[in-house]
Amino acid sequence: MSEIPIERIAKSTPPAMARSIRSLSDRAIAWIFISPTIFLLLAVNIFPLVWTIRLSFTNYRVNRPNAEVDWVGTQNYERILTDPDIWATMQATAHFLVWTIVLQVLIGFTLAWLINQKFKGNDIWTTIIVLPMMLSPAVVGNFWTFLYQPQIGLFNYVVSFVTGANPTSFSMIGDVDLAPWAIILVDTWMWTPFVMLICLAGLRSIPDSIYEAAECDRASNWRQFWTITVPMVLPFLMLAVLFRGIENFKMFDLIVQLTGGGPGNTTTLTAIDLKREAFERWRTGFASAYAVILFVTVFGLASIYVKALNMVKQH
Amino acid sequence: MKIWEELNMNRTFAVSAVLSATIMTAAGTAHADDLTLCWAAWDPANALVELSSDFEEETGHTMNFEFVPWPNFADRMLNELNSGGQLCDLMIGDSQWIGGAAEAGHYVQLNDFFDTHGIDMGDFIPATVTGYAEWPKNTPNYWALPAFGDVVGWTYRRDWFRRPELQAEFQETYGRELGVPETLAELRDIAEFFQGREIDGTTVYGAAIYTERGSEGITMGVTNVLYNYGFQYGNPDSPYEIEGFANSEGAVAGLEFYRDLYECCTPPGSSDWYMSENIDAYRSGQVAMQMNFAFIWPGVHADENVGGDRSGYFPNPAGPEGHYAQLGGQGISVVSYSDSRDAALEYIAWFAQPEVQEQWWKLGGYSALRAVVESPDFAGSQPYAQTFLDSMAIVRDFWAEPAYADLLLAMQDRVHNYVVAGNGTAQQALDGLVDDWVEIFEDEGLR
Numbered sequence: 001m002s003e004i005p006i007e008r009i010a011k012s013t014p015p016a017m018a019r020s021i022r023s024l025s026d027r028a029i030a031w032i033f034i035s036p037t038i039f040l041l042l043a044v045n046i047f048p049l050v051w052t053i054r055l056s057f058t059n060y061r062v063n064r065p066n067a068e069v070d071w072v073g074t075q076n077y078e079r080i081l082t083d084p085d086i087w088a089t090m091q092a093t094a095h096f097l098v099w100t101i102v103l104q105v106l107i108g109f110t111l112a113w114l115i116n117q118k119f120k121g122n123d124i125w126t127t128i129i130v131l132p133m134m135l136s137p138a139v140v141g142n143f144w145t146f147l148y149q150p151q152i153g154l155f156n157y158v159v160s161f162v163t164g165a166n167p168t169s170f171s172m173i174g175d176v177d178l179a180p181w182a183i184i185l186v187d188t189w190m191w192t193p194f195v196m197l198i199c200l201a202g203l204r205s206i207p208d209s210i211y212e213a214a215e216c217d218r219a220s221n222w223r224q225f226w227t228i229t230v231p232m233v234l235p236f237l238m239l240a241v242l243f244r245g246i247e248n249f250k251m252f253d254l255i256v257q258l259t260g261g262g263p264g265n266t267t268t269l270t271a272i273d274l275k276r277e278a279f280e281r282w283r284t285g286f287a288s289a290y291a292v293i294l295f296v297t298v299f300g301l302a303s304i305y306v307k308a309l310n311m312v313k314q315h
Numbered sequence: 316m317k318i319w320e321e322l323n324m325n326r327t328f329a330v331s332a333v334l335s336a337t338i339m340t341a342a343g344t345a346h347a348d349d350l351t352l353c354w355a356a357w358d359p360a361n362a363l364v365e366l367s368s369d370f371e372e373e374t375g376h377t378m379n380f381e382f383v384p385w386p387n388f389a390d391r392m393l394n395e396l397n398s399g400g401q402l403c404d405l406m407i408g409d410s411q412w413i414g415g416a417a418e419a420g421h422y423v424q425l426n427d428f429f430d431t432h433g434i435d436m437g438d439f440i441p442a443t444v445t446g447y448a449e450w451p452k453n454t455p456n457y458w459a460l461p462a463f464g465d466v467v468g469w470t471y472r473r474d475w476f477r478r479p480e481l482q483a484e485f486q487e488t489y490g491r492e493l494g495v496p497e498t499l500a501e502l503r504d505i506a507e508f509f510q511g512r513e514i515d516g517t518t519v520y521g522a523a524i525y526t527e528r529g530s531e532g533i534t535m536g537v538t539n540v541l542y543n544y545g546f547q548y549g550n551p552d553s554p555y556e557i558e559g560f561a562n563s564e565g566a567v568a569g570l571e572f573y574r575d576l577y578e579c580c581t582p583p584g585s586s587d588w589y590m591s592e593n594i595d596a597y598r599s600g601q602v603a604m605q606m607n608f609a610f611i612w613p614g615v616h617a618d619e620n621v622g623g624d625r626s627g628y629f630p631n632p633a634g635p636e637g638h639y640a641q642l643g644g645q646g647i648s649v650v651s652y653s654d655s656r657d658a659a660l661e662y663i664a665w666f667a668q669p670e671v672q673e674q675w676w677k678l679g680g681y682s683a684l685r686a687v688v689e690s691p692d693f694a695g696s697q698p699y700a701q702t703f704l705d706s707m708a709i710v711r712d713f714w715a716e717p718a719y720a721d722l723l724l725a726m727q728d729r730v731h732n733y734v735v736a737g738n739g740t741a742q743q744a745l746d747g748l749v750d751d752w753v754e755i756f757e758d759e760g761l762r
Contacts, residue, residue, distance in 0.1 A: 059758075063397045064717070065419055085728075150583035151518075151601070168518075174586025176736045262528035263586050264736025265728065279390060281721050282397070 049295075056289035063282040076289035085265065086273065086290075093269045095180055096187070097248050101241055103188045108195025109237065113229075115196070116203045126200075130193040137190070141257020144186045148172040148258075173259045179266045183255050187248065195240045202236030203229070231315075238309045242302065249298055270294055347375040348658035353392055353403035354645075356382035357590075358614050359463055362678040369674075370665050376658050385590060386530050393720070396421040396650070404653040405662055407462050407645045410446045415717040417450040422458040422648040428660055429457060434667045440464060442710045443683035447646030452715065459646025460663050461683035463610070466630075466706040467539050467641040469502075470597060470615055471495070471604045473627040475514060484508075495629045499540060499572060502604070502632050506580030509603035521580030523593040523605040524573075526735050532589035533734065534713065534726045536606055537573045538641045542711050543634025544569025555761045557752055562745035565636050570741035572634075574734045586735045597621060606631075608643040609706065612699040613679040628702040630709065642710035644681070718759050725751035 010018070024032075056076055060069045080086055111129060115122050132140070147155040148171070156167035172182040206228065214224050252271040255261065261268035274294065278287035352367070354360050360382045367378045381402060383391045389409065395402055396416060408416060416422045425448075429436070436444045436457060443461035450458055475481060476493050485493035489504050496502040506521025513519075525536025538546070545565020550556040560566075577585075582601055585592070590607055597605040598618055616622050631640035647666060649659040665671060672684040676696075681703060682688060694701045714722045726748055733744035756762045 063393065063415060063419060063720075065397075065399075148584070153584075168583040171584040171586060174584050174735065176738070256529070260527070260529035260587050262731055262735060264528075264732035264738055266736060276724060279394065281724055282393075283721075 052288045053292055055285050056292050058285040060285045060288075061282050062284045072285065076286045077293070079286065080290055080293060088265060089268050089270050089273045092180065092265070092267060093249065096184060096251065096267075096269060097245060099184045100187045100191070100248050101244055103184065104192045104195045104244055105237060105241060107188065108192045108240065109199045109233070111192065111196040112199035112203055115200060129196060132190045133193045135190070137253040138257055140186065140190050141254045144182075145173065145258055148182060150174075174263055176263050176266050179259055179263055183258055183267050186258060187251070187254060190254070191244060191247075195237075195244065198236050198240040198243075199233055202233035205236075206232045235309060235313045238305075238312060242305055242309065245305075246298065246302060249294075347377065348655040349377045349379060350404045350655055350658050350662060351379040351381055351402060352405040352407065352647075352662075353381045353383070353395070354407040355388045356384045357610065359610050359680050362675070362680045366671070366675055366678055366680065367662075369671070370662060373665065374658075374661060376661070378662075386527075389530060389720075399652050401650075401652050401654060403650050404655050404659040405647055406650050407647045408459075409645055410642065411713055411715045411719040411723065413447065413450045413458055413646070414715045415719060416648065417456070417458045418717045420651055423651050423656065423660075425457045425460065425649070425663070426455070428663070429460075432664050432667075434460070434664070438685055440683045440685060440688065440707055442642060442707060443644060443646075446642045446710070446712045446715075447644060447683075450715065459648040460667055461644075462647035462666070463644045464681040464683040464688075464703070464707055465608045465610050465643030465645075466703070466710050467535060467606060467643060468609050468612075468631060468702055468706045469604055469606055469629050470612065471627050471629065472602075472621065472625065474625040475509070475519075475603055476627070481508075495627065496632045499543060499632050499634045503572070503576055503580065506576065506604060510580045514600075517600060519600065520582040520596075520602050521604065522576065523585060523588060523596040523602045523607075524576060524581055525589055525593070525606060526577060526581075526585055526731070527587050527589035527592075528727060528731045528735070529587075530589070531723055531727065532587075533731050534723060535589075535608075535641050535643070537570065537730050537734065538711070538713065539606065539631045539639075540573045540576075540634065541566055541569040542639035542641070543631070543637050544572065545634075545636035548714060555756045557749055557756075561752065562742070562749045566745055567741045569634065570730070570733065570745060573730075574737075574741065577734050609681060609699070609703050610643070612703070613697070616698060628699040630702055630706040639709050639711045640706050642712040644683070716759070716761075718755050721755045722752060725755065 013021070057071060057073060058069050059072050059076075061067065115126055115129070144155075147153045150156050150168045150171045153167075155172065156170070159165060159170075160167040170178065172178045210228055210232075211224060214228060219227070250271045251269055252275065255267055255269055255272060259267045261272045270290075274287060274290050277283050277290055281287075352363070354363070360380070364378075364380055370376065371378055389412075392403070392406065392408060393412065393415075394400075396406070396408075397419070406416075406422070408422075413422075417424070428434075436448065436455070439448075439461045443464050444457075445452060447461045448457045448459045450456055482493045485491075485505075485508055488508065491501075493505065493508070496505055502522070508521070509519055510521040511518060525532045527533055545563055546569055547560040547563070547566075548554070548557065549560050582596055585596070588596070590611070593602075593605045593607050594611055594614070596602045597607075597615070598621055600620060612628055615626050618626075632638075647663060649656060649663065653659055666675075667684075669684060669686045672682040672687045676682040676687050676693075687693065688704060688707075694704060713719070713726075716722065729744045729748040729751065732738045733741060739747075753762065
C-alpha cells in the first residue's frame with residue numbers, strides 16, 4: 001500500500017523543523033493559518049479606515065504636498081453637520097433611497113409572484129426581465145440619457161403618445177422637479193429584477209405542503225397570501241432591501257452619467273458630493289470626515305437592520 | 316513698421332536656427348527616450364500626433380500619447396500629478412492649473428531653459444503667456460510654453476442668415492438686418508428669432524450655450540456674458556477683495572441675461588451641455604448659433620452638413636460694460652516627476668520653432684506664436700482666422716490660483732443652480748458665490 005501525501009510530507013520534513021512544529025499548540029497553528037488573511041484585512045480595510053479617521057481631524061489636502069498639515073479637531077465634522085448644502089444632498093439621497101426601494105420591492109415582488117405562477121414560457125420571461133441588471137451602469141446611464149432627450153428621445157415620445165403633451169415641452173433630466181424622478185425610474189428599471197430574483201427564491205422555498213394544509217383548513221387565497229406567502233418571503237425581501245439600500249446609498253456611476261448631479265444640485269447624492277470634495281476640491285481632511293460620517297450612518301443603520309432581519313427570521 | 320517686421324523675422328529665423336542646431340546636436344548625443352504627452356482627447360490632439368512624427372524623425376525619441384476626454388481630463392490628470400505619477404513626461408494642462416501645479420512642484424520651471432535656448436515669451440501672444448505660462452500672474456516666471464491658443468467664440472449658420480425670407484421677417488420684426496450680432500442683446504434677438512422655427516421641415520432652435528454642471532462648462536459659458544456686463548473677479552488693486560466686484564449690479568444683470576438666454580432660446584434638454592453637445596447640436600442642424608471654443612472651427616469648416624460657406628464665425632459680442640471673451644487653451648509643461656526630463660525639454664524646444672508652429676496651425680492647432688498669427692497672410696489663411704485673432708485680443712481668464720478647483724466648483728454650483736435649476740435670484744447666486752470665494756481665500760490665508 002502506497003503512502004498518503006501527508007505521510008510523505010511528514011517524512012520529508014527536517015527533524016529540527018518537525019520538532020518545533022510538534023511543540024506548537026492547536027491555537028498557534030490556527031493563528032499561523034489565519035494570519036495572512038488578518039494581515040490582508042488590516043492592510044486593505046482597517047488601516048485605510050484608521051488613516052481616514054486620523055485625516056478627518058486635519059486640514060490635509062492631497063494636492064498641497066508642501067503645505068503644513070494642522071490638527072483642526074472636530075472642525076470638519078462641525079462644518080459638515082451645519083452645512084445646508086450637505087443636508088440638501090442627504091435629503092436628495094434619502095428621497096432616492098426611499099422611493100427606489102419602495103418601487104423595487106413592490107414591482108419586484110409582484111413580478112416574482114407572477115413568474116412563480118406556472119405558465120408557459122416563464123423561463124423566457126425571467127430571462128428578459130433580468131436583462132437590465134446585467135448591463136453596466138455606465139451603459140444604462142448613457143442610453144437613458146438618449147431616451148430622455150426631449151427632441152429625439154423615445155421616452156418623451158411615449159409620454160407624448162399617452163398624454164398628448166408636446167415631447168419637447170418637458171425635459172426629464174433638465175427639470176428640477178422631474179430629474180429626481182428620472183433617476184429613480186432608471187434605477188428601478190435596472191434593479192427591480194434583482195429584487196425579483198431574491199423574492200422568487202423566497203417564493204420557491206415555501207413548501208407546497210403548507211399551502212395544501214391551508215387549503216384543507218379552507219383558507220382563502222387572500223389569507224394564504226398574508227399568512228403564509230408574505231411572512232415566509234419577508235426575510236428574503238428584507239435581505240433585498242438591505243442590499244439595495246447599501247448599494248443606493250453609495251450610488252454614483254448611474255447618476256453621474258444621467259444628470260451629473262444636476263440640474264443645480266437636485267440629483268447630487270452623497271457619493272457624488274463626497275467625490276467632488278475629495279477629488280475635485282481636494283479637501284482631503286474634510287472629505288475624510290464626510291466619509292466617516294457616511295460610514296457610521298450606513299454601518300449603524302445596517303447593524304440595526306440586520307438585527308431586525310434576524311428577529312424576523314427567528315419569528 | 317516694415318523695419319520692425321524685418322527685425323522680427325530675422326530674430327525669428329535666428330532663434331529657429333539656434334533651436335534646430337540645439338535639437339540636432341542633442342539628437343546626435345543623447346539616447347532615444349520614450350516620451351508620453353498627456354492632453355485632452357479632442358481634434359487638436361490628433362493634429363499634434365501628426366505633427367509630433369516630425370519630432371520623432373528628427374530626434375529618434377518615441378512619442379506616446381495619453382488623451383483623456385474633456386469631462387474626465389482634469390480629474391484624471393490632476394490625480395496623476397498629485398500622486399507624483401510618472402505617466403506623463405509632458406503635460407498640456409489647462410490654463411487654470413498653472414498656479415497649483417507650480418506651487419506643488421508638479422511642473423518644471425522653464426525660465427533657465429528658455430534663456431539657454433533663446434525662447435522669448437515676447438514672441439508669443441501676450442494673453443497666452445499670462446494665461447498659460449506665468450505663475451504668479453504678471454511675473455516673469457514661466458512654467459509652460461503656450462501650446463494651443465483658444466478662446467470662446469460663436470459659430471452661426473450663414474446659409475440660414477442669408478435666406479431672403481428670413482432676412483425680410485427679421486428686418487420687419489427687429490428693425491435691422493439679420494447679420495452677425497455686435498452686441499449680446501442683438502445675439503439674444505437672433506436666437507429668439509430662430510427658436511422653434513421650421514427650417515427645411517425641421518424645428519430648429521436659437522443657440523447652443525454652455526450649461527454643463529460636472530466640470531467647468533457653465534462657468535466657461537456664463538463668463539462670456541458676465542465680463543461684458545461688468546463682472547470682475549476682484550478689486551484690480553486688491554485682487555482678493557471680491558465683494559462688490561463679482562456680485563456687482565452689472566454682474567447680476569449679466570447672470571440674468573444668461574438665464575434668460577437659456578430659457579428663451581436654447582434647445583429643449585440642453586441643461587447639461589458643453590463642447591461636444593454643442594458641436595452635435597450645430598452639426599445636426601438643430602441650432603442657428605453655437606457658443607464654443609475656437610478649436611472646433613476647423614472641424615465645422617470641414618463638415619459635410621454645415622461646413623464651407625454654410626457657416627460663419629464671430630467673436631463673443633460686446634455687452635453694456637465691455638467686450639471680452641473667455642480664454643481657453645493650454646500651455647505645454649514638463650512634469651517634474653518625469654525620468655526623461657531632458658528629452659521632454661527637447662520636445663518643448665522643438666515645438667517652439669516657428670516652422671513647427673506654422674505647421675501646427677496648418678494641421679488645425681491654434682499656434683500662439685506671434686510670428687505665425689501676425690504674418691500678413693494669416694488672417695486670410697482660413698475663414699475663421701480673423702475671428703480667432705479678434706477673439707484673442709479680448710480674452711479674460713478664470714482664477715488660476717492653487718485653489719482654482721474650489722473656486723471653479725463653487726461657481727459651477729451657484730451658477731448652474733440659478734441658470735438651469737432656476738433656484739433663487741441672480742443676486743442671491745452671486746452673493747453666495749462671493750461668500751464661497753471669501754471662505755476659500757480665507758482658508759488659503761489670502762485674506
